[in-house]
Amino acid sequence: MSVRHDWYQSETKVVITVLLKGATDKNYVVNIEPQKVQMTADGYELLLQLLHPINVERSSHKAYATKVEITLAKETGVRWESLEQKADVAALPTLQAKNWDRLVSEEEKNDEMSAKGEAALNHLFKKIYSTSTPEVQKAMNKSFSESGGTVLSTNWNEVSKETVTVKPPEGTEFRQWDK
Structure with a gap:
């Protein structure tokens, strides 16, 4: 029998919440591998083939009254489009939601x-x-708007210190349209 689960992510981790009443009283076992998570608990089973590899040593799990929370440390700060790898359609004859x-x-x-x-x-x-991170997005917005569209920087440390100057392409001259 499978269990219901949900997940969310930050830049550094993926958190899987497994809904299981009385989780602290059940004999649950969580096995975390670089690209696989398995949880069993009194006849319940959850098996996930993860989309990206994780750091097993920095990952953990904890039981609460109504759930088990599995925290997986990301290997890289990439945003996961989904929790699991795309399943091989030939191996799964059942219908799946789009x-x-x-x-x-x-x-x-x-x-x-x-x-x-x-x-x-x-x-x-x-x-x-x-x-990009919110910091990089701020840098891109500030540099582009202050330079009149002639500079696009992703370095917030550099851009945040002062106004970004206009740098037109070589051989051209920048003029403000209202003058």
Whole structure:
């Protein structure tokens, strides 16, 4: 019998919450491996093939009255699109719900590959911005707006100290449109 679970993530960890009433009283066992998590508890079983590798030594688990919380330390700060690896469809004949987020993500990747010129550059900047930390996003916003679109920096330590100056391309001159 499987158990219900949910998950969330931060930059450094993934937290899996397994809903299990009386978890502290049940004989539960959690086995954490670099790309697999398994939990059993009095006839319940949860087996997850993780999307990305984790650091086993820095991972842990704890039982509460209504749940078991499994904290997995990420190897890298990459954002996980899903908790588990994509299952081999041939190995699973049962119907599965569509993951619309993954479908949109795959469509965007296909658009990026077919885009050329300025469209490809815009896709690249969108990808960098959407996968960046809030600090990098602040740096990009500040540098772009203060320089009139001539500078795009990801270094907040540098950008936060002073106003970003306009740096037009070589051979051009910057003029404000209202003058």
